[in-house]
Amino acid sequence: DADVTQTPRNRITKTGKRIMLECSQTKGHDRMYWYRQDPGLGLRLIYYSFDVKDINKGEISDGYSVSRQAQAKFSLSLESAIPNQTALYFCATSGDRRDGYTFGSGTRLTVV
Amino acid sequence: AQRVTQPEKLLSVFKGAPVELKCNYSYSGSPELFWYVQYSRQRLQLLLRHISRESIKGFTADLNKGETSFHLKKPFAQEEDSAMYYCAPPFSGGYNKLIFGAGTRLAVHP
Secondary structure: OOOEEEEOOEEEEOOOOOEEEEEEEOOOOOEEEEEEEEOOOEEEEEEEEEEOOEEEEOOOOOOEEEEEEEOOEEEEEEOOOOHHHOEEEEEEEEOOHHHOEEEOOOEEEEEO | OOEEEOOOOEEEEEOOOOEEEOOEEEOOOOOOOEEEEEOOOOOOEEEEEHHHOOOEOOEEEEEEOOOOEEEEEEOOOOHHHOEEEEEEOEOOOOOOOEOOOOOEEEEEEO
8 A cells, every 4th residue: 555645646627616635644754745746847845744733835835725634644725726736746755864755646636 | 045957858868878867956055965766657756865875776876065966877777767857955954845856857768
């Protein structure tokens, strides 16, 4: 079983709709992250959380919000989706420095 | 702001040829740098960290503080090395907030 699980894997939604992307982990890590990946731009950090009560904005947080429901769960919401939020979204966790980041498989979101 | 540059979007080589994937960063402190790899239809995964001076799958990466570079090298490319490679120095003096380069796609041809 995957240790960082993202749902859904693919989603098509309409402009203006609210959508939530979910991430859960079995690594026992405190730190969790949301990135988006766009062709030619690499991965950009949206939000990150160092524990349940510590949530921080990343490079590109406008238009997004997050919720850390538990150590194992970190959700990303688009309150009113717009087409330029079409991207591949990755959740990641980190624990010990030696381990680096562990990524989920990604959610491909299309806003039409 | 910290920046990382991977100047090549695509690097195309033949099997057995040497490979060098370039990464330059702007950072004022003592960085801890990583290389991540994404094979087709797989998630990103850690390839190697400069601090451990390790060689993974034949790849090595040397930190050159004078040139602020962390290039990834392999003497003899294999077809299974074909993937997207991302350089990732930290935001600001820590492991906790990685920024990523735009990535380089390595294509190794038979």
